[in-house]
Structure formats: C-alpha cells, structure tokens
Amino acid sequence: MIPNGYLLFEDESLLDSTVAKMNALRKSGQFCDVRLQVCGHELMAHRAVLACCSPYLFEIFNSDIEPHGVSHVTFDDLDPEAVEILLNYAYTAQLKADKELVKDVYTAAKRLKMERVKQICGNYLLSKMESHSAISFRNFSSCMGDGRMLSKIDIYIQEHLLEVSEQEDFFKLPRLKLEVMLEDSLSLPSNGKLYSKVLNWVQRRLWENGDQLDRLMEEVQTLYYSADHKLLDGALIIEEHGMFGVGAEEDHMQLVQKKPPRENSNTKRQPSSSTSGSSSPSGLASNTPKPCRREWKYIASEKTTNNTYLCLAVLDGVLCVIFLHGRNSPQSSPSATPCLMKSLSFEAQSEELEEHPLTSMHYARSGLGTATLHGRLIAAGGYNREECLRTVECYDPKEDLWTFTAPMRTARARFQMAVLMGQLYVMGGSNGHSDELSCGETYDPHTDTWAQVAELRTNRCNAGVCSLNNKLFVVGGSDPCGQKGLKNCDAFDPVTKTWNNCAPLNIKRHQAAVCELDGFMYVIGGAESWNCLNTVERYNPENNTWTLIAPMNVARRGAGVAVYNGKLLVVGGFDGSHALRCVEVYDPVRNTWRMLGSMTVARSNAGVAALGDVICAVGGFDGNNFLNTLEVYDPETDEWSDCAEALSSSV
Known part of the structure; x- marks a missing residue:
C-alpha cells in the first residue's frame, strides 16, 4: 500500500x-x-x-x-x-x-x-502456595522486601492458620510463651486488640528494659492484665502477693516466679513521669530518636481452647509463634490440649446406658513414638503447638490409667519407636527448633532409664523404624538439606553397636509407616516431597532386596501401622488435603488391600499399636486440634470405640 x-x-x-x-x-x-x-x-x-x-x-x-x-x-x-x-x-x-x-x-x-x-x-x-509452604514463602518474601507478596501470604495464613500450624516450618519457628493472670471480673480482649497489647509489651521489654528477644523466649513470661486494660509485667505482682508457680511436668506452660526486669548495663532508668524518660538500649539521650526498628506485625491468631490463644506475628523483624494462656487464679495451671468429648444426646439417659470414655493422655501429642511393651502401651515424645516433648506416658489397659515413666534424654517428635530385645529404641526425629536429629536412645524397663545409642550417619526426621532379625532398621525420612524423601535404609546391630547400609528403597519416602511381618519389613505410603503415596515396598533381609507389592486404596502419609492376626492394619494419616479416619488391611497371602471400619475421629501422625486383642490409636492431629485421646479397634466387630468398655473385655 x-x-x-x-x-x-x-x-x-x-x-x-x-x-x-x-x-x-x-x-x-x-x-x-x-x-x-x-x-x-x-x-x-x-x-x-x-x-x-x-x-x-x-x-x-x-x-x-x-x-x-x-x-x-x-x-x-x-x-x-x-x-x-x-x-x-x-x-x-x-x-x-x-x-x-x-x-x-x-x-x-x-x-x-x-x-x-x-x-x-x-x-x-x-x-x-499451600499450607506446608506458606512459612517458607513468607520468609522469602520478607527477605526480598516484597510487600505485595507479604500481604497476600498473610491473608492466606489468616484463613489457614490451623493447617499452617501443623507444618514443619511452623514447628521450627521461635516461640514466645505468655501466661496472663486475670482478675475474676476480667476477660481477655478480642484477638486483634489482645495481640496489639502483646506487641506493645514486647517492645517495652526490648527498648526500655534492654531485654533481648531470644532471652524472652527462654522461659514462660508471666504477665498481668490490669483493671484499666493494660498488659503489665507479672514479676512484681507475683513478688508482692507471694504467688509462686507449682512445678509441673517440664513440657507444661507453668506459672513461675520471675526475676524483675533486667537493667541494661549502659542505661539508667528514668522516672516514668518523664515525657521520654527511658533511654534506649544503646544509651541514647532521651531527646534522641529511637534506633531504627524492624518490622512489627500481628499476622493471625486462633483461640485454641477456652482461654488459650495461638498467634503468628513478626517481632522486631523475626517471624515468631506466640502462645498465650489467660487464667483467673494463680493456683490453676493450663491443661493439655482438651479432648473434644461427644456429649450425650439426652441428659436423662439411665446410668446403665452411659458409656465412659477411655482415659486421655496427660499431653496432646502428634508425631509421637508408640509401642507395646509388657502388655502396656507406651507413648513417647511428639509435639503440640507449643513444643517438642521429652515426656513418656505408659497406659495400663486393665486400670484404664496413664502414668509417667522416665522422660527421654532429648525432646523429639516426628520419629518412630520399636521394641528390640525387650527394650525400646527411638532414633532421629526433630527437636522442634531447627534441627533434624541423628541421636538415638534406648529404654530399659527394668531400670526405668534411657541410655544413648550410636548416632545415625545422617540427621533424619520422619523416618520409619522397626526391628527385624534382632536388628534395628531406619528407613527413608527427610534430612537437613531439605530432601523431603530419602531412599536410605540403615541397620543397627545392638551387639556390635554399629550401623550398616542396606539396599535403598525403590521410591524416596518420608512419613511412611514401617513394620515387620513374617520376617519381612514393610514400608507403606508416605510422601515423595509433598506428594502422598499409596505404594508399598517389602524388604527381604535374606537377599537384601526391596520389592513393590500391591498399592493401598488410599494415598497417605503420617499413617500408623500395626500387625494383627498375620495382617497389616494401616490407620489414618494425611492425604494431602485432609487428616484421615479411614483404615485398610493388607493380606500378604492374597497380596490385596481392603477397607475396614473408620476411626471415630481423623488422626494424622498418631501412634498406633496392637494391645491384646485390639488395635490402639492415640494422639495425632485431626486437622484442627492436637489430640490426647485414645480409641481402640475390635477386629471381631470391625468397629472403633473411645469407650472404656470396649477395651476392658479385650485385654
């Protein structure tokens, strides 16, 4: 043109x-x-x-x-x-x-x-972004200074806090634990106002008292919510009224007598009536602007029990978890995560129709180690939203009673436990801070003591553990380098106290269920990275080989497994979206899986073990709450029950 x-x-x-x-x-x-x-x-x-x-x-x-x-x-x-x-x-x-x-x-x-x-x-x-990646994405966006991404991620966390709080990245965040005393006529304000007051209190401790954030996190901080709606240090109030904490098990938040706020060695406190009387930690004069402050932000919170709150916040540029418990009486002590009991449909039901629930553990536990020893159920370690646990509880089915045994030497979660030569063995796991563990320990029931055993060659958590041919096997797991799923298989000889490599798995796995049956070791499900698996592998120690067998009906990680009557029962877990109630059984003769009756509640990362003629499932996470409850499966009726009557006739 x-x-x-x-x-x-x-x-x-x-x-x-x-x-x-x-x-x-x-x-x-x-x-x-x-x-x-x-x-x-x-x-x-x-x-x-x-x-x-x-x-x-x-x-x-x-x-x-x-x-x-x-x-x-x-x-x-x-x-x-x-x-x-x-x-x-x-x-x-x-x-x-x-x-x-x-x-x-x-x-x-x-x-x-x-x-x-x-x-x-x-x-x-x-x-x-999903619940398992929200924290790492937020850390990355914060490092990049991307306010647009941060705001969108924070909105996601606000909508999915409970799911996010069950992930490993959340579990490793630094945590600040607060105990707030209330007058009988007062209650804590709504979440937003409450944590605005908490952030202000932390700022005062850092900028006026010269405290360091990591020092504040070393122990429970006792605060006082006054009648004029101010959040104050509880140390002086405790000292004035003689309120002393009662020593409880070490994993409880407990009221303790606190020392008065530490004076900064370079700073002199000024009278509070002065307009800007308190010096900064750097010793600047009162008329000098305070030093540059990093990000302070309340992100999301959830009321987890009657007077207990969980919060995710940024304190002085550090992403932290805040646990806050309010109480009216200094003599009371916060309990473990409460179990949600089914209420009776009609209060007027006769006593003979009443069913009594099985006694719950003292602590809510997820990612715990579980085994049966001398006719009793052992539940060790694990974590809740507060911390990893060292404590070990022992359940007597005849008395329907949980008692404590000696605690482990190391707080740990995301591990499994096995019985070898009459002793309990635990290996690896996570300590709840930033480290996967290589250490292990063994429990002697005759002396009620734990002793250290030879360390793993690599730090690992979420690995499978079982005993086979008088050796302890550790299979799969994840490592500190970020590999979500390993093929490693190692065997420990308790006589020579040495570790040896075995043939690797066919598929990388972490959070797999592992057990021994008829001289073979089975590794069931788990996840490769974050993709849940339904595949199953069987190890033959005679020729050191792994063979893939029939897959499960449901892909799942964090499931429990127990052996009953020559078959494998796989219980609960997580399918990538939801905690599971469903249960299935493997018949090694037919090489087939079929579904069984479902549990009364969903449980991922629960403890599962055979006890007498029943299968027990204890603890875990139901998608909203960490659990301390116990329920049992009766193979004769194909039903699960949380009632004591269901267990008393079977043990």
Whole structure:
C-alpha cells in the first residue's frame, strides 16, 4: 500500500527472525560486548539488549569509562541458571523456568530491577502456595522486601492458620510463651486488640528494659492484665502477693516466679513521669530518636481452647509463634490440649446406658513414638503447638490409667519407636527448633532409664523404624538439606553397636509407616516431597532386596501401622488435603488391600499399636486440634470405640 506516494511495508516475520538470530549470536558469543561473571560462570550478551531490559545494567553501562569496550559485570550471589533464564527472556520475551528455580529467578530479577519478571515470578509462587509452604514463602518474601507478596501470604495464613500450624516450618519457628493472670471480673480482649497489647509489651521489654528477644523466649513470661486494660509485667505482682508457680511436668506452660526486669548495663532508668524518660538500649539521650526498628506485625491468631490463644506475628523483624494462656487464679495451671468429648444426646439417659470414655493422655501429642511393651502401651515424645516433648506416658489397659515413666534424654517428635530385645529404641526425629536429629536412645524397663545409642550417619526426621532379625532398621525420612524423601535404609546391630547400609528403597519416602511381618519389613505410603503415596515396598533381609507389592486404596502419609492376626492394619494419616479416619488391611497371602471400619475421629501422625486383642490409636492431629485421646479397634466387630468398655473385655 502506498499512501501519499510513500512506500509502507510491515514485515511481521522480521522481528521474530531478528530476535532468534540475536539470541543465537549471544549463545555463540558473536558480537557480544558484555561478560557477566556469575559465581564463576561466564555469560556473554549484548550491551544494548540488556540495557533495554534491566535498569540496573543500564546504569552500569551508562557509567562505563570506556563505553565502547567490553563491559565486565560480576555477581557473586546469584544463580547462574537463573541469570541465563533472564538473558533468554531479554532476547525472546519468553520466561521459562523449572519450578525449583523460580525463587532464584525472582532474586536475580530483583537485583537487575526487572520488575515485570519479578511480579510474574511472585504471582507464580503465590499460585503454588499451600499450607506446608506458606512459612517458607513468607520468609522469602520478607527477605526480598516484597510487600505485595507479604500481604497476600498473610491473608492466606489468616484463613489457614490451623493447617499452617501443623507444618514443619511452623514447628521450627521461635516461640514466645505468655501466661496472663486475670482478675475474676476480667476477660481477655478480642484477638486483634489482645495481640496489639502483646506487641506493645514486647517492645517495652526490648527498648526500655534492654531485654533481648531470644532471652524472652527462654522461659514462660508471666504477665498481668490490669483493671484499666493494660498488659503489665507479672514479676512484681507475683513478688508482692507471694504467688509462686507449682512445678509441673517440664513440657507444661507453668506459672513461675520471675526475676524483675533486667537493667541494661549502659542505661539508667528514668522516672516514668518523664515525657521520654527511658533511654534506649544503646544509651541514647532521651531527646534522641529511637534506633531504627524492624518490622512489627500481628499476622493471625486462633483461640485454641477456652482461654488459650495461638498467634503468628513478626517481632522486631523475626517471624515468631506466640502462645498465650489467660487464667483467673494463680493456683490453676493450663491443661493439655482438651479432648473434644461427644456429649450425650439426652441428659436423662439411665446410668446403665452411659458409656465412659477411655482415659486421655496427660499431653496432646502428634508425631509421637508408640509401642507395646509388657502388655502396656507406651507413648513417647511428639509435639503440640507449643513444643517438642521429652515426656513418656505408659497406659495400663486393665486400670484404664496413664502414668509417667522416665522422660527421654532429648525432646523429639516426628520419629518412630520399636521394641528390640525387650527394650525400646527411638532414633532421629526433630527437636522442634531447627534441627533434624541423628541421636538415638534406648529404654530399659527394668531400670526405668534411657541410655544413648550410636548416632545415625545422617540427621533424619520422619523416618520409619522397626526391628527385624534382632536388628534395628531406619528407613527413608527427610534430612537437613531439605530432601523431603530419602531412599536410605540403615541397620543397627545392638551387639556390635554399629550401623550398616542396606539396599535403598525403590521410591524416596518420608512419613511412611514401617513394620515387620513374617520376617519381612514393610514400608507403606508416605510422601515423595509433598506428594502422598499409596505404594508399598517389602524388604527381604535374606537377599537384601526391596520389592513393590500391591498399592493401598488410599494415598497417605503420617499413617500408623500395626500387625494383627498375620495382617497389616494401616490407620489414618494425611492425604494431602485432609487428616484421615479411614483404615485398610493388607493380606500378604492374597497380596490385596481392603477397607475396614473408620476411626471415630481423623488422626494424622498418631501412634498406633496392637494391645491384646485390639488395635490402639492415640494422639495425632485431626486437622484442627492436637489430640490426647485414645480409641481402640475390635477386629471381631470391625468397629472403633473411645469407650472404656470396649477395651476392658479385650485385654
């Protein structure tokens, strides 16, 4: 077309052809005038192209003393693959990155000020966020200073706090435990107002008293909610009225007599009537602005029991969990997570029709170790929303009574327990802070003592443990390097006290159920990364081989397993979306699985063991609450029951 005598032609293929040729020239190093040194890798490119896409590089090129020479730009903190992805994007307008690299691409895009790419990567991460990744995504967004992502992640956490609180990342966050005394006529304010007061109290302790946040987290902090609705230090009030805590089991939050607030050695406290009388921890004068404060933010909270709250907040830039318990009487002590009991439909039911629930454990426990020893059920360790536990409880079915035995040497959760040569063995797990464990210990029931055993070769939690042929086997699990699912299998000889490698699993697994049956070891379900598995493997110690057998009907991780009458019963667990009630049984003769009667409540990461003629399921997490309840399965009736009558006739 020739309007007004001028030739006008649009070649739609030229742009694509030119872009493709320029990218080919880049990859072959032709006509390149930029060398990017990225962690020892050299990437060639063209200055004009990168200057158009990256304002950061434009500023560098624009300031070059010799603009016509070859520019050298060094990055010692970026991923070379991520930078290569950005170079491809600059030449082709196509962003292609494996999901494992998206965070690295985001980081590189932020450094190069490529805002569009950063936004696209952020949107992708938000679309993939689930309860197990919310905390890590938030930590990443905080490091990147991305307020848009943080606000969206915080909204997600507010809507899914209970699910998030059951994940490993949440479990490893630092935690501040508060005990708030109330006058009889007072009650705690609503969540938002309550935690605004808590944040103000922590700020006063840090900025006015010179405390350090990690020191505040070392023990339970006792506070007092006054009649004029202020949250005050409880130490002086306790001292004035002589209120002393009653020593309870160490895993309980308990009221203790606190020392008065520590004075900073470089600071003198000024009278409170002064306008700005308290000096900062750095010793600045009262008229000097306070030092730069990092982020303080209330994110989400949940009332977990009658007067107990769980909160996720940012304190002085640190993402923390806050546990708060309010009580009216200093003599009372917060109980373990209460069990939700079924109420009777009619209060006027006759006594002979009343059913008495099985006695609950003293502590709610998830990710606990469970076994039967000398006709009793042992429940060790585990965690709740507060912390990992050392305590060990023993259940006598004849008395329907839980009692304490000697506590473990190390607080641990996400582990399994096995009986070997008349003793209990526990290996690995997590300590509730930041570490997977390599240590193990064994319990001697005759002396009621725990002793250390040879450590694992690698730190592991969520591994399966069982005894086979007078050896202790540890299978799968996850490690500190972030591998969610290992193939490792190790055997411990209690006589030589040494570990030896066995053949690896066919499939990487963590949170699998493991047990021995008829001279074979079975590894059931679990997860590879976060994808729940229904596959099952059987280990033959005679030829050191693993064989895949019939898969379960339901994919599940965090399930429990017990042996009964030559068959495997797999109980509960988590299917990736919900905690499970369902149960299925494996017949090794037919190599088949079939469903059985479901539990009375859903349980993931519960303890499961055979006791007499019944199967017991204890503790776990139902999707909302950590449990301390016990229920039993009767194979004769194919029913689960939480009533004492169901157990008394079977043991």
